[in-house]
Structure formats: structure tokens, C-alpha cells
Amino acid sequence: MNLSPCGNSLPTGKRDRLLRLLQLPPAQAGFSLCYQPIWQASARCFSRCEALLRLHDPLLGTVPPEHFIPLAEQTDRIAALGQFALEEGCCLLAKLEEQAIPLTLHVNLSPLQLDRPKFLRMLEQILHHTGVRPERLELELTESVAAASVEQLACRMEQIRALGVSFSLDDFGSGYSSLRYLAVLPFSTIKLDKAFIHPLPHSPSYTSLVKNLIPALHELGFTVIGEGVESMAQYSMLERLGCDYMQGFFLARPMPKNELHNFLKATHPLIL
Numbered sequence: 001m002n003l004s005p006c007g008n009s010l011p012t013g014k015r016d017r018l019l020r021l022l023q024l025p026p027a028q029a030g031f032s033l034c035y036q037p038i039w040q041a042s043a044r045c046f047s048r049c050e051a052l053l054r055l056h057d058p059l060l061g062t063v064p065p066e067h068f069i070p071l072a073e074q075t076d077r078i079a080a081l082g083q084f085a086l087e088e089g090c091c092l093l094a095k096l097e098e099q100a101i102p103l104t105l106h107v108n109l110s111p112l113q114l115d116r117p118k119f120l121r122m123l124e125q126i127l128h129h130t131g132v133r134p135e136r137l138e139l140e141l142t143e144s145v146a147a148a149s150v151e152q153l154a155c156r157m158e159q160i161r162a163l164g165v166s167f168s169l170d171d172f173g174s175g176y177s178s179l180r181y182l183a184v185l186p187f188s189t190i191k192l193d194k195a196f197i198h199p200l201p202h203s204p205s206y207t208s209l210v211k212n213l214i215p216a217l218h219e220l221g222f223t224v225i226g227e228g229v230e231s232m233a234q235y236s237m238l239e240r241l242g243c244d245y246m247q248g249f250f251l252a253r254p255m256p257k258n259e260l261h262n263f264l265k266a267t268h269p270l271i272l
Contacts, residue, residue, distance in 0.1 A: 026084035134164030194228025
């Protein structure tokens with residue numbers, strides 16, 4: 001999920017309304033999570049899921065993340081949204097684990113949250129209170145993780161990895177910093193930006209690029225997820241090229257938590 005800082009370009013009335021909503025507790029303001037399952041090619045089932053923060057307001061309707069995330073970062077409310085997403089997501093994970101439904105949950109994280117001294121303790125408390133195994137949680141950072149010190153960010157990430165939680169680099173290829181991040185930040189998973197996927201399989205140049213990129217990332221020890229899969233042709237191409245996981249509307253659309261359980265039961269071969 002690539003978020004551009006467009007909060008300042010909103011109409012004044014909408015911006016003011018969002019600013020008021022952001023001062024409320026997230027659930028009271030209308031925030032919720034929906035979940036998009038991620039397909040595992042080798043197991044031929046959905047074994048991961050991305051938690052997506054949504055905002056619905058009676059006056060504004062459904063508000064896209066690129067509108068409220070920049071404002072939350074500017075007003076220092078991003079920590080409250082991040083904590084809400086982690087708490088809600090881990091509560092769902094705990095319920096799924098009780099029912100023996102295996103799932104790894106991806107939660108998007110702002111670098112501003114990671115930079116907070118209290119973040120590590122907050123994450124430990126959520127994992128403890130929900131009983132979720134840390135290896136079931138993967139935190140996603142986008143390619144736009146501009147940090148004052150990449151080395152400091154790496155240190156923070158290593159502290160979290162010591163808990164057993166892993167990291168994904170989202171939107172890989174959408175900017176210019178990816179290669180440096182691969183070298184210095186402890187990511188486990190790379191999510192190929194949809195810009196790589198959409199031209200497949202009709203573009204020879206993109207096909208060649210992805211064909212060489214996936215084994216190169218494997219050689220470096222990364223798991224690879226292809227984002228934005230919207231057709232059988234794209235799915236088949238990525239499967240042939242050795243992509244580990246795939247995510248997109250062709251496979252599964254985002255859904256509320258009350259639909260996710262039945263969806264996973266219906267699509268997982270080992271769940272009765």
C-alpha cells in the first residue's frame with residue numbers, strides 16, 4: 001500500500017472532519033480492519049493475510065488510506081491507529097489459532113510508529129495479552145520508509161525480530177531505495193509492486209525482469225509475494241516463474257473479519 005502525502009491537498013471541510021475524527025478513539029471514529037488473503041503457491045492455499053485499515057464516516061463515506069494516513073502522521077495520531085490495527089489483528093489471529101486455522105498476518109506499519117521508544121513494549125504486551133505466537137505476525141514497511149538513520153531503523157527492526165516477529169518490504173520497485181534496503185534492513189519477505197505484475201504476461205520486458213528478479217531475491221534469502229494479481233494469466237505466469245505467494249483481486253478481495261473465517265475454512269485443504 002503506497003501512501004503519498006496528499007492529506008494537505010484535501011478540501012478544507014473534509015480535512016477538518018478527518019482531523020476531528022483522528023482525535024477520537026479509532027473504533028469510535030469509524031476505523032476498522034478488513035483482510036485480504038494471500039495465496040501460497042506451493043501449498044495451494046491461503047496461508048497469509050494482510051490487514052487493511054479502513055475508515056467509514058457517515059458524512060464522508062469511505063475514506064481512502066492515502067487521505068487519512070498523512071494526516072495521522074502529521075498530527076501524531078499514527079501511533080493510536082497502529083496500536084488499534086495490531087490489537088484488532090492479533091485478537092483475530094488468536095481466535096483463528098484456537099480453531100486450528102493456520103495464518104500469518106501482515107500489518108502495515110508507519111516508520112514513525114517504529115521509531116517510538118514505547119513501540120517495542122506495546123507490541124510485547126499485545127502479543128502477551130492475545131497469546132499470539134510472534135512468528136504469526138509480519139510487519140510491513142513500504143519502500144517510502146524515509147528514516148533519519150537507516151542504521152537506527154535496522155536496530156529497531158532487529159529488536160522486534162528478536163521477539164520472533166518478521167518484516168516485509170512492501171511496494172518493492174515503486175521507488176529508488178529498494179536495493180539499499182535489501183542490503184541493510186532485516187526483511188524476510190519482499191512484496192513486488194503491482195507495477196511489475198500488471199504488464200504480465202504481455203510485456204516481454206517485464207516478463208524478463210520478473211523472471212530474473214524472483215530467483216535473485218530467492219538467492220538473497222527472501223520470500224517473494226506478487227501484489228496486484230488480477231487475472232489468471234498473471235497468476236499462471238507468476239506461478240511458472242517461482243513466485244512464493246500471490247495477492248490480488250483475482251485470488252481474493254479484502255473482506256471483513258466475520259467473512260474471513262468461513263473463507264479460510266472453505267479454501268484450506270487441511271481445515272475441516
